[in-house]
Amino acid sequence: MRIGIVGTGSVGSALARGLSAANHDVVLGSRDPSSASPDLRDRADVVAVLDQRAAAAHGDVVVLAVPAGVVTDVASDLADTLAGKTVVDTTNEYPAAGEDRALALRVADVLPEAAVVKAFNTIGAERMTDPVVDGERATMFVAGAETDVVERLAADLGFDVVVAGDLSTAGHLEHLARFWIHLSVARGRDIAFRFLES
Template sequence: MRIAVIGAGNVGGTLGRRWAQRGHEVAFGVRDPSRGADAVKGGDALPAGASVVTPEEAARGADVVVLATPWDAVPDALRELGPALDGVVLVDATNPLGPGLTLDVGPACESGAERVQALAPRARVVKAFNTTGFSNMADPVYGGEPTVMFYAGDDPEAKSAVRLLVAALGFDAVDAGPLARSRELEHLAMLWISLAFGGLGRDIAFRLVRR
């Protein structure tokens, strides 16, 4: 699969590096690609199959585009990608964080993912990779068992593609329903953040158990 990762911070860098290690073709879209591997968090040299290019070059011809920028950079990032997102699976890995680690959901209580869909109406948006920290994306297994990664979206084919990418990293991939369920996923992210920074640390994760 050809994956464009827009944003190469801790989340984008970790996800992209791990997918490249599993044989996917990964293009990191950054504003200054001349920095090469130095522009991508998570290590020194890039894995085979990974490259650093401009965001537009990364998205061109990609099967999946992963949005992993800070929330306040989302509108500009989507505007820059423009028609390159038409018909593409767009994974929203962001959280709409406002001042004081609050959710900036607006008066209609929409989710960040629904805003992303409104800004990129021809993309097939799926919410995923927003409910835990990047260290769990590097290693989602605790005590020999996978931790959970929920995903939500309205397009079945897009969700199937994202499920494969979630499972490839070792997560328990669970379909949370339509894109509107991103509201709950973003609140779940806030719970993880509040616990992690409230004293429990980053080495915590959620697991879904079944009887």
């Protein structure tokens, strides 16, 4: 599958390594490709670092792995390129007082012609490509109306996948991510959630 990842930070880089290793055709997108770290430019398991628009154009699926404070601006700037594509919002924020709409819904507001899915936001980047903790596969929760392709990508990375619901449930995933951050402060980042049912 052709995947464009917009953002070269820890989450974007980890997803690029993992999805590339799973034989997907992955490129990374940066505001300034020439400033990408040598680690990204030189590692054989991470493919080309392009500008953000080129990465978005490359992907049938486009992952937004930029800081939460700029994700809606980046999405809006790329809206014409993202039309008709599955767009994965990985971002988390501590919302300002009075902001009660999930960040993923605000991303969807500026991408009316894309299928926005919330995913890859409830675990640390360190476990993104090795989601097995003490012998148990971590759960990756996804939310959106059209999640099939994202479920497949998460499974390719080794996650047990649970669909939380349509995009209106993305706020629950964002709350869960904030709880993960809270726990990681005391327990360290080598932690993950696992959903069990009988």
